[in-house]
Amino acid sequence: MSELLSITPSPFLSVLVWFLLLTVLLYIARQPAHRLLVSLSRSLRNALRLSARSVAQAERRLAERNREVLLEQGREAAERQIEREFQRVEQAVNDELAQCPALQRELRERITAIEEDYKKSIDVPPEPPLWAQAVDAIAKIPAKNEPMVARVLEDIHTSMVKANDMVVDEFRRSSRERHLLLVKMMPLWRQVISLLQKLDRNVESLRERAQVVDRHMQHYKTLSEDTDRAVRMLSSSSLTQFFISGLVLLIAIGGAMINFNLIARPMQEMVGGNTLLMGFRAADIAALVIIFVEIALGLYLMEALRITRLFPVIAALNDNLRVKMIWVTFFFLFALASIEAGLAYMRELLAQDDAALVRSLLSDEAMVVDSAGRWITTAAQMGMGFILPFALVFVAIPLESFFHSSRTVLGLLGVGLLRALTWLLRLLGNLAWYLGSLLVHVYDLLIFAPLWLERLIKESRRKPEEITAAQTADH
Amino acid sequence: MIRWLRALALGSALILLGACAERGANTQGVYMLIDTSGTYTKELEKAQHIINYVLSQLNPGDSFAVARIDTSSFTEKNIVAKVAFSDQPSRANQEKRLFRDTVDNFVKTARSSAYTDITGGLLQAIEYLNEAGTGRKIILIFSDMQEELKKGYVRDLPLQLDGFEVIALNVTKLRTDNIDPREYLNRLAYWQQRVEAGGGKWRVINDLERLEPILR
Numbered sequence: 001m002s003e004l005l006s007i008t009p010s011p012f013l014s015v016l017v018w019f020l021l022l023t024v025l026l027y028i029a030r031q032p033a034h035r036l037l038v039s040l041s042r043s044l045r046n047a048l049r050l051s052a053r054s055v056a057q058a059e060r061r062l063a064e065r066n067r068e069v070l071l072e073q074g075r076e077a078a079e080r081q082i083e084r085e086f087q088r089v090e091q092a093v094n095d096e097l098a099q100c101p102a103l104q105r106e107l108r109e110r111i112t113a114i115e116e117d118y119k120k121s122i123d124v125p126p127e128p129p130l131w132a133q134a135v136d137a138i139a140k141i142p143a144k145n146e147p148m149v150a151r152v153l154e155d156i157h158t159s160m161v162k163a164n165d166m167v168v169d170e171f172r173r174s175s176r177e178r179h180l181l182l183v184k185m186m187p188l189w190r191q192v193i194s195l196l197q198k199l200d201r202n203v204e205s206l207r208e209r210a211q212v213v214d215r216h217m218q219h220y221k222t223l224s225e226d227t228d229r230a231v232r233m234l235s236s237s238s239l240t241q242f243f244i245s246g247l248v249l250l251i252a253i254g255g256a257m258i259n260f261n262l263i264a265r266p267m268q269e270m271v272g273g274n275t276l277l278m279g280f281r282a283a284d285i286a287a288l289v290i291i292f293v294e295i296a297l298g299l300y301l302m303e304a305l306r307i308t309r310l311f312p313v314i315a316a317l318n319d320n321l322r323v324k325m326i327w328v329t330f331f332f333l334f335a336l337a338s339i340e341a342g343l344a345y346m347r348e349l350l351a352q353d354d355a356a357l358v359r360s361l362l363s364d365e366a367m368v369v370d371s372a373g374r375w376i377t378t379a380a381q382m383g384m385g386f387i388l389p390f391a392l393v394f395v396a397i398p399l400e401s402f403f404h405s406s407r408t409v410l411g412l413l414g415v416g417l418l419r420a421l422t423w424l425l426r427l428l429g430n431l432a433w434y435l436g437s438l439l440v441h442v443y444d445l446l447i448f449a450p451l452w453l454e455r456l457i458k459e460s461r462r463k464p465e466e467i468t469a470a471q472t473a474d475h
Numbered sequence: 476m477i478r479w480l481r482a483l484a485l486g487s488a489l490i491l492l493g494a495c496a497e498r499g500a501n502t503q504g505v506y507m508l509i510d511t512s513g514t515y516t517k518e519l520e521k522a523q524h525i526i527n528y529v530l531s532q533l534n535p536g537d538s539f540a541v542a543r544i545d546t547s548s549f550t551e552k553n554i555v556a557k558v559a560f561s562d563q564p565s566r567a568n569q570e571k572r573l574f575r576d577t578v579d580n581f582v583k584t585a586r587s588s589a590y591t592d593i594t595g596g597l598l599q600a601i602e603y604l605n606e607a608g609t610g611r612k613i614i615l616i617f618s619d620m621q622e623e624l625k626k627g628y629v630r631d632l633p634l635q636l637d638g639f640e641v642i643a644l645n646v647t648k649l650r651t652d653n654i655d656p657r658e659y660l661n662r663l664a665y666w667q668q669r670v671e672a673g674g675g676k677w678r679v680i681n682d683l684e685r686l687e688p689i690l691r
Contacts, residue, residue, distance in 0.1 A: 265564075272562030274502055274536025350564055357568045361527040361575060 026443065027450040034440050041436020048429030052422045059418035066411035067231055071223055073404060074234040078220040080309075085213045092209060096202040103195055110192050117185045121178040235408065242405035248398035256291050259340070259388040262381060263287045266346040291392070294336050298393030301329040308400040337389040344385030348378045503690070504538040504609030505529055506600035509555075510618030511543045512591040519582045521645055521683055522617045526578050528686045529615070535560050535567040538607040541578055542596060544618060545588030546625050549595030555581045559607060593622045593666075594630035601635060612639045615689065619647045620662050636675030641666075642689060643679045 008014045026033070223230050267283040267290075275282040303314040304325040317325065352374070444451060507529070509522045526541060533539055540557035542548070556577040560567040597614065604612040620643055624630055643666065652659035663679060670677040680688060 268535065269563050269565060272536070273564050273567070274534055274562055276501055353565060353568050357571060358531045361531045361571070 023447050023449060027447045030443070030447065033443055037436050037439045037443065041432050041434075041439075044432035044436075045429040048425045048432060052425035052429065055418050055425060056422045059415055059422060062411065062418060063415050066408065066415060067226075069411065070231055070234045070238065070408055071226060073238075073408070074223045074230065075220065078216060078223055082213060082216045082220060085209060085216055089206065089209045089213065092202075092206055096205065099202075100199070103199055107192060107195055110188050110195070114185055114188050114192075117181045117188070121181040121185075235412065238405045238408035239412075241401045242409045245398040245401035245405060249395070249402055252392065252395045252398065255388055255391055256295075258384065259291055259392070260284075260287050262347060262385050262388070263290060263340055263343045265350060266343040269346065269350070290336065290340070294333065294389040294392050295395055297329050297333050297336070298389075299396045299399070301326060301333065301393055302396035304329060308396045310396070310400055310403070333389055333393065337386045340385035340389055341382045342385075344381040345378060348374075348381055500610045502536045502538070502609045503533070503611035503613065504604045504607040505533065505540070505613045505615065505690075506604055507539075507541045507615040507617060508548070508593070508596040508600060509541060509543050510591060510593075510616075511545050511585055512588045512623065514587070515619060515647070516585055516587040518617070518645060518647070519585055523578060523582050525615070525617065525644060525683065525686060525689075527575060529689065530571045530575060532690050533560060533571075535562050535564050538604075538609055539574065540600075540603055541581075542599060543581075543585065543588075544591055544593055544596045544616075546590040546592060547595060547628065548592040549598050551599070553596070553599065554603070557603070590625045591618070591621060591623045592625075592628065592630065593618060593620065594624075594632075594634070595628070597634055597636075597641075601639065604639070613690070614639060614641045615644055616641065617644045619649060620666055621649060634669060634673035634675070636670055636673035639670075639673075639675040641670045641675050641677055643677075644681075644689075645683060646679055646681055 006014045007017055223234075264281075264284050264287040267286045268281075271282045271286045273281075273283060277285050299308070299310060300314065302308040303311050304317075304322050306315065306322075309315055314322070314325070507522075507526060509519065511519075529539065536559075538557075538559045540554055542554045545553065547553075556574050558570050558574050560570050593616065596616070600614045604614070622630075643663070646659075646663065648656075648659055652662075667677040678688075680686075
């Protein structure tokens with residue numbers, strides 16, 4: 001190759017000749033080469049810009065879709081909340097206002113009793129005896145110095161005093177009775193006040209619920225208006241839900257791992273300790289399957305209880321079937337929890353057996369097993385084995401939130417990625433365009449000598465006025 | 476969610492389909508040869524210690540056999556104890572206890588033999604471990620590795636040790652080795668060459684205080 005390039009004995013001369021040859025060739029091919037470079041860069045830029053536009057459209061569509069999904073989810077959640085609130089209001093009306101007739105009847109009875117007591121307690125002054133006027137007439141008889149009259153008057157006086165005492169006694173007695181009646185009225189008044197307060201509380205509770213419903217309705221109305229504020233609010237809420245539910249799911253995974261460790265070892269007794277399935281121990285897979293079944297049962301239970309809404313089929317079941325499903329899933333969960341408690345107990349026994357065997361194999365000393373306090377770990381393991389399946393039931397709640405919010409989060413991520421891709425494509429398009437221009441200039445730089453000559457020749461052919469005009473234009 | 480559950484069901488089905496093929500692939504088989512020739516019978520307590528250690532390390536599903544090296548070792552009669560442990564851990568523990576008792580009885584009643592047929596023992600070990608079909612095959616040789624064959628015994632045949640690990644344990648130095656250490660080194664080199672020529676891996680462990688490398 002070097003021999004071919006060395007066209008003269010002197011390398012410098014060879015390079016110079018080649019340079020001149022290439023310069024001439026490049027000068028001849030200048031126009032087509034420029035067109036090629038410009039056309040290449042332009043087509044590259046157009047292709048990239050077209051791609052960027054498509055990606056931007058996809059991003060817009062995805063953003064719109066995200067917005068629709070977000071608003072739909074928000075509306076659905078608001079509907080659920082309103083539905084729940086209405087159910088609560090209905091329950092409150094059924095529970096509390098249903099007592100109103102009874103309360104009213106009770107109030108009427110109390111008021112009647114108070115009225116009767118009141119009537120009984122009216123103070124009626126004792127009437128003077130009817131013969132008191134006759135006595136008064138006799139008392140006005142003038143012959144007072146007559147002993148006969150005096151004795152009669154004395155007798156009358158004594159009778160009068162006696163009658164007076166009797167009347168006073170009677171008055172006092174009736175007054176006491178009336179006072180007693182009034183004292184009896186006090187608890188009735190208190191009962192009436194208490195009943196009225198209860199009625200007031202019921203009405204107040206209903207009023208508060210109505211306010212909550214109003215608030216939810218307002219929220220629902222905002223969502224229905226498809227405003228940007230509503231979308232931002234829902235996005236923020238979704239992200240919060242995503243991270244919180246993710247955190248709770250991590251905790252649940254921790255719980256599931258503890259559960260796995262509790263039952264994996266004793267499962268070897270059932271399915272063998274050294275059998276592999278797809279590279280994993282059969283006992284480990286069996287333990288995992290049990291945990292997954294528990295989680296699945298938990299999902300069904302939560303669905304049947306209408307706490308979550310992952311399976312529309314379960315939510316659409318009639319109430320009788322749903323209640324049956326609740327009991328069936330609870331029964332299976334209870335059975336699995338009991339099995340796990342048994343496995344946890346077996347695990348402890350196996351661990352003790354292993355420890356005893358290793359000790360007897362590796363040490364010459366007589367085997368002494370300190371069993372004091374062993375029951376605590378055994379009981380703790382059994383307790384955990386029983387409780388953890390029920391605890392895993394509640395995974396359904398964060399799982400539902402996680403799935404729902406992950407749709408939004410993934411959508412936001414997708415939009416972000418598409419936006420970044422659009423920016424990158426535009427950048428590359430522009431770079432291609434400027435690279436084309438740069439290459440054109442580099443090309444001209446390589447053939448600066450013939451270009452300079454061309455310019456000189458052209459200028460020499462032009463008239464002096466044209467040159468001056470061109471120079472002025474250059475400046 | 477339903478799609479996810481379907482994938483899980485499909486995965487479970489695939490797992491069940493491929494279930495039986497891998498049984499035994501992760502098991503290990505250990506065959507221990509114990510030299511009972513001459514004065515080496517005095518070392519049997521050490522061998523017992525190693526056997527107990529190996530027993531403590533083996534898992535359910537593993538296989539273990541102990542055989543003595545004497546005048547003619549290529550025979551099942553030389554196997555002192557052998558067991559393929561059950562898959563159930565509790566039953567495997569019971570089997571380990573029985574195995575230990577058998578070995579204890581052997582150690583108490585072992586008599587020294589006039590000759591040392593190590594090659595015969597190795598052939599027997601290869602046969603046993605191949606039949607056991609374990610994933611990992613280990614032959615432990617508790618001996619000074621000085622082979623002495625009775626007249627008429629033919630043992631100069633190649634060993635098929637592909638996939639085997641052969642570990643020489645407690646290779647004691649003989650009186651002559653002390654005079655000329657080259658004899659000891661040559662002896663070890665000879666066995667290493669024979670094992671590696673047969674496709675096996677060769678190791679020597681003389682420090683019996685640290686037995687962890689045996690099943691590593």
